[in-house]
Amino acid sequence: MDDPVTRILTHLERLEAEAIHIMREVLADAQKPVMMYSVGKDSAVLLHLAKKAFYPSAPPFPLLHVDTTWKFRDMYALREKAAQDAGMELIVHQNAEAKERGINPFDHGPLHTDMWKTEGLKQALDLHGFDVAFGGARRDEEKSRAKERIFSFRTASHGWDPKNQRPELWNLYNAKKAKGESIRVFPISNWTELDIWQYIMAENIEIVPLYFAAPRPTYIHEGGLFMADDLDRLEKTMGYKPEITTRSVRFRTLGCFPLTGAVESTASTLSEVVQEMLLTTTSERQGRIIDKDEGGAGMEKKKQEGYF
Amino acid sequence: MTEQTGPGSSYKTDVLISEDIETYLEQHQNKELLRFITCGSVDDGKSTLIGRLLYDSKMIFEDQLAALEADSKKSGTQGQEIDFALLVDGLAAEREQGITIDVAYRFFATEKRKFIVADTPGHEQYTRNMVTGASTADAAIILVDARKGVLVQTRRHSYLAHLLGIRNVILAVNKMDLVDFSQEIFDEIVEDYRQFSSEIGIDSFTAIPISGFRGDNITEAPSANTPWYSGPALIAHLENIPIAATAAQEKPFRMPVQWVNRPNLDFRGFSGLISSGSIKPGDPVRVVPSGKNSRVKSIVTLDGTLDEAVAGQSVTVTLEDEVDCSRGDVIAAAGDPPEVSDQFESTIVWMSDEALKPGRGYWLKLATQTVSASVYEPKYEINVNTMEHLAAKTLELNAIGVAEVHTDKPIVFEPYADSPELGGFILIDKITNATVAAGMLHFSLRRAANVHWQPTIITREEHALLKNQTPRVLWFTGLSGSGKSTIANEVEKSLNLMNRHTFLLDGDNVRHGLNKDLGFTEADRIENIRRVGEVAKLMTDAGLIVLTAFISPFRAERQMVRKMLPEAEFIEIFVDTPLEVAEARDVKGLYKKARSGKLKNFTGIDSPYEPPENPEIRVNTVEMTPAEAAEYIVRQIMPLK
Known part of the structure; x- marks a missing residue:
């Protein structure tokens, strides 16, 4: 007998093992699971973990992208490629009503997010009858998320009741639910932004190039710096042609291009991006406009209404 | 604003x-x-401490800090200073109430570790959290407020931490700034805490004087205000636990199977998170409960x-043989598999507004097994503030009790103390689907149903016949220092001279080997006796006369051993010595230790002794010398042959 030699697992190895365990647990009770896929870096990590969890099988569920039609073109490109590489079906849902009414980030403010994202997600889940949806939310993103369970229960109308969530002990998850109810599952709840970047680096995960600095056409709108990913459309919607300046910029989070603030940067490699992230003094979500309304309780209110 | 940390800080540079x-x-x-929990109430400055840890480790960004400063002025409790507590008190409803009501x-x-902090409320009504x-x-x-010292809630928090098996306890004496960083006050609190923590089974703890608000002894120690403190800073200590x-x-291999991976007809793998031990290709494994053996083919x-x-990794394993194995099974080291049973003694924490209904069917989830189970009427409820045992017919929200749990089919388990992964479970209401309780299995109340008896050719009768004797167990019971071992040795000597084949199982000796993994809690004492009973039974099967010298304080366990043996083979010998006499003898100095609190769960002092009601033989050691007692016993048993 050789001596037992303990091998100390790193924090990334343990976070990975936990996420894989969670994904596999979902399969035991779920009738029709789906993975919400936003094409961002957290989604990229989530997808990578799914591949690992079920290898050599392909992940036994489809990817769902709730599209707003306003995403960056680079995101649409990677979306198709990533699904194909993973051998997974890709479902793209666009809220038909939002499309018909021409809901856009400029004329409709918060309604844009509500209609395309919140309503769009509810529609997609109902339409396909998905009872469990994996999401890439993390507890460190925002104060109200710190108390979010890994298995988050939603009523038949997708509402979230913060007072009626199930305790999660050890690594035992209770995934039983009544007909009509659904669960959002967040396997990377315990990851921080730094963990995500370190993992992307260690595992060589492909992410949208927009995370790296490059000269891009930008404009200033209401004090924020944005990228003109589709200038014609911007002009059509805004009613005027914004003044374009080429700047070296990158993005810390990705969403709709007219809503996602760019940061001026020269960080063009992963380590430079992480370096910038560590030295920076503003939090990740600050680039996003949607969290700021409703004061400190903005995200919590959105969650109660069904935003994932 | 507070001062920044200076050189020596282990935070990122x-x-x-x-x-x-x-x-x-x-x-x-x-x-x-490393994952840790902070226990205390808002008043102890818990949120402030956590806010401080995040702040010092620069997990707070400028925009959050700006929001925090604004919030501090609006609803903060620290005047114009930054109220760190506002950073961590999350949900809107509780921000208004000023208390945290959930687990965040x-x-x-730091450079060495990532930390996950479970921040939970300290009030009694939040025991579940x-x-x-x-x-x-x-x-x-x-967390203890230096101005208030050890409170009822401190006891409760310590008990719960110990109950859940947390072995590293840190006593953070907070708000030292409000008591002028007094060493005397700190020492007093530590001494108080030492007293009662040992009573509830906490063997050791680390005490640190801190100020979450001012930052003393958080990242560096000693702080300028506490030159008298010689221990580690809080962070340094957390980095070394x-x-x-x-x-x-280091424990035997176990992997609860979560999912069978079948991408095609040529591949069949078993996916799971390894809960203990390690494996290599070629290692012999057993699928429990079926008991089928195979070897690891590959780790994919x-x-x-x-x-x-190794333990902690999520893997997919393929086996050499086509064995039946599905979700709920446990793949384990072939030579050391876990137990299987359907009746258990367990501690249960009730977490639902709707009280426990004894006898009702709940779903029980343990590792990857989900079965129907019922809970019997509790043996007792534990007062989480005083540790007293109370009679109970049910368990209400936040109540903790000990009760029997029966499952409708056998499940694979290990005692919680050995494996939280195979000993911890939740109960789920079958109608509402709510998680209503958490529990910890201690031991099985029944022998495994799926282990089959292998008949042997030479029977116990033939073993006995060859030795020309009737096998017996002479079970000596009595207080520590009553003279059990001395008398048992004398008896064995006499029997040996009479050409009897004997063996003496001594309490202390067994604890050096067979039972060295057991302590002196009630559960461990019961297990100690159960194992000794089984060994004695094997020895009688081999035809021996077995003498056992154990305190064996509980009637129920002596009765359990009696029932293991054929009728009349169990002879209970009560070595009857009054406590005062045994304590006065104190041959091993144990009574003295127990009285001074250095030894806990000591029979006769803080753990009960239940004397036999109808022993086969009773010897009074006040009236008889050990030799006389032995002679008396031999005379009593010889006619029995």
């Missing part, structure tokens, strides 16, 4: 980040992960096959 990011990343790529998880990191937070923690920080997942690698991951996998 900006210099390295800006000047040599590659080196920095290299260093941080291989951190360990926070993250921060604390238990939830404690279930995954490697360590517990028990052993991690449970690492220790689990997306990154290629592995030479070895």
